[in-house]
Amino acid sequence: MAAQLPIPVYTSLDQAMPDLQTAAEQAVRYNNLVEEFEKRFGHKPSYIARAPGRVNLIGEHIDYVLFGCFPAAVERDILIACGPSLATASTGTGGVQAHNLNPKYQPQNFVPMLKTGGITAAEEAGAASTVHAKAAWQLDIDKRELRWESYVKAGYYGVLNRFFSAASGTQEHPVPVDLLFTGSVPSGSGLSSSAAMVVASTLAFLTVNNKLEGVSKGQLVEMAMENEKRVGVNSGGLDQAASVICTPHSAIFVNFYPKLSAEPIPLPTPRTIPRAIFVCANSLVVSDKAVTAKFHYNLRVVETLVAARVLGRLLNLPLTPTERPTLRVILTRWLGTPEADLEKEDVKSAIERFLPEIEKLRPAREGREPGEEGVTMKEMIELSGLSEEQFNQVYLSWVEVEAEYFQLYKRTRHVFTEALRVLEFREVCVRAQATEGDLPEETLKQLGALLDASHESCSTLCESSCPEVDELTRLAKAAGAYGSRITGAGWGGCTVSLVAEDRVEEFIAKIKEGYAPYRELSDEKLRDAIFATKPSSGAFVLKLDA
Numbered sequence: 284m285a286a287q288l289p290i291p292v293y294t295s296l297d298q299a300m301p302d303l304q305t306a307a308e309q310a311v312r313y314n315n316l317v318e319e320f321e322k323r324f325g326h327k328p329s330y331i332a333r334a335p336g337r338v339n340l341i342g343e344h345i346d347y348v349l350f351g352c353f354p355a356a357v358e359r360d361i362l363i364a365c366g367p368s369l370a371t372a373s374t375g376t377g378g379v380q381a382h383n384l385n386p387k388y389q390p391q392n393f394v395p396m397l398k399t400g401g402i403t404a405a406e407e408a409g410a411a412s413t414v415h416a417k418a419a420w421q422l423d424i425d426k427r428e429l430r431w432e433s434y435v436k437a438g439y440y441g442v443l444n445r446f447f448s449a450a451s452g453t454q455e456h457p458v459p460v461d462l463l464f465t466g467s468v469p470s471g472s473g474l475s476s477s478a479a480m481v482v483a484s485t486l487a488f489l490t491v492n493n494k495l496e497g498v499s500k501g502q503l504v505e506m507a508m509e510n511e512k513r514v515g516v517n518s519g520g521l522d523q524a525a526s527v528i529c530t531p532h533s534a535i536f537v538n539f540y541p542k543l544s545a546e547p548i549p550l551p552t553p554r555t556i557p558r559a560i561f562v563c564a565n566s567l568v569v570s571d572k573a574v575t576a577k578f579h580y581n582l583r584v585v586e587t588l589v590a591a592r593v594l595g596r597l598l599n600l601p602l603t604p605t606e607r608p609t610l611r612v613i614l615t616r617w618l619g620t621p622e623a624d625l626e627k628e629d630v631k632s633a634i635e636r637f638l639p640e641i642e643k644l645r646p647a648r649e650g651r652e653p654g655e656e657g658v659t660m661k662e663m664i665e666l667s668g669l670s671e672e673q674f675n676q677v678y679l680s681w682v683e684v685e686a687e688y689f690q691l692y693k694r695t696r697h698v699f700t701e702a703l704r705v706l707e708f709r710e711v712c713v714r715a716q717a718t719e720g721d722l723p724e725e726t727l728k729q730l731g732a733l734l735d736a737s738h739e740s741c742s743t744l745c746e747s748s749c750p751e752v753d754e755l756t757r758l759a760k761a762a763g764a765y766g767s768r769i770t771g772a773g774w775g776g777c778t779v780s781l782v783a784e785d786r787v788e789e790f791i792a793k794i795k796e797g798y799a800p801y802r803e804l805s806d807e808k809l810r811d812a813i814f815a816t817k818p819s820s821g822a823f824v825l826k827l828d829a
């Protein structure tokens with residue numbers, strides 16, 4: 284249901300913020316952005332599009348396999364002041380002037396081109412306004428290099444191809460747009476600055492082009508997911524769903540199969556004795572996800588996809604040579620139940636029953652050195668039952684990956700145990716919600732134990748952690764956290780820890796003392812690196828006075 288709601292459009296900050304104090308605090312930032320926009324572009328912006336980052340409480344590296352996750356939006360966000368451009372001469376049809384308040388990110392101008400097989404439709408037909416039947420919009424995105432405007436272009440792509448392509452039957456042209464960005468989500472930290480950038484950009488282009496009406500939250504998530512793939516990471520929908528669908532005071536249980544759905548679940552902390560909150564701590568190890576994708580993120584995507592086929596074969600399930608089922612789909616085939624009939628409780632018991640089956644994937648260890656317990660590319664192709672050509676076509680033609688050994692068993696074990704922990708986490712929260720009066724500390728201990736187990740699995744089976752993040756989780760536990768884990772894609776980035784509210788200051792002081800990279804930081808930088816989070820609202824548009 285939450286995914287079917289429209290994107291909120293507010294006319295004042297009081298409507299958009301969970302309380303008046305937050306509205307007053309944020310007003311300074313919003314006003315400054317509007318003033319700076321006017322200085323740079325010579326006219327007032329019409330809207331501010333806003334998309335938050337997120338902290339994933341539990342459920343890592345399972346969204347692209349289509350298992351549910353449990354994120355909450357954070358208060359840190361991306362804001363874009365935007366409006367139709369007056370500088371049509373320099374921006375052209377649908378041209379964009381994109382500026383960023385952060386001087387690190389240089390202003391960028393770009394114009395989308397409608398191309399048919401390498402030449403523009405205008406070149407082919409000799410008229411700038413011709414929209415060719417097979418033409419598609421193109422914006423140059425260099426996937427080898429991380430550039431801030433790539434996320435803006437990625438957001439624009441989906442809007443162009445959905446609303447301004449010949450296939451959509453329109454003769455309309457996109458309007459030239461001026462954009463001014465500001466952001467408070469630290470990049471490369473696992474708090475999803477990239478998804479916030481793509482969601483906010485998609486939203487800004489939809490709004491300025493007057494295409495927001497009729498677009499549901501779920502549709503915006505799907506567009507943003509598709510758009511983000513253009514930057515080179517084959518991500519699932521966790522970040523985009525959190526950034527778009529979350530509501531204040533709640534996390535969401537987001538499910539991707541058989542279709543996107545989201546259930547807001549209030550966190551039990553306000554009624555637990557003691558109260559507890561989530562604290563994010565940035566390891567300050569920056570993971571450049573787009574650049575390392577071939578041996579980190581995209582490799583996990585391919586390993587889990589191949590594991591699904593191999594497991595399907597070992598279990599004698601029906602498989603066609605050209606399909607690429609996920610582990611979630613393999614579970615459904617093994618159950619033989621139509622997916623629509625499955626409730627969360629059924630998925631949970633199905634996973635519990637399925638866990639022994641995945642042992643079939645365990646590689647024979649004979650003749651292998653420790654640490655080489657995966658399979659080579661040659662072995663993996665053999666196990667898939669496909670010819671080398673078929674295998675390359677289905678699993679490698681759309682993505683670049685690099686590994687000596689592919690860890691089909693470890694990744695699969697991570698996926699199913701993590702999917703189970705998410706459902707258990709949800710269950711504890713739902714039970715707490717239904718309980719009258721104060722909740723016992725036991726509830727926090729249960730949630731904490733699930734966070735710890737999740738981290739252990741990310742570290743040893745998914746292998747998406749790094750020594751610094753592991754150290755931070757150990758320090759967090761020693762400083763009294765109920766549980767602590769890596770959040771987000773990993774190989775750096777942030778941890779999230781569940782901490783008793785009355786011990787947060789002491790907790791932060793202990794981490795500062797224990798984690799060497801924090802000792803040098805100024806108070807301001809430290810506040811940026813380690814902070815308590817309140818679940819915030821999802822994306823919205825603020826309509827400004829004309």
Ligand code: NG1
Nearest residue numbers: 343344473475516518519521771772
């Ligand atoms: P972050 O932390 O934003 O890089 C990535 C993926 C998610 C999910 C997590 C791991 C993107 C945009 N997001 O998140 O879909 O797979 O890793 O759980 O790539």
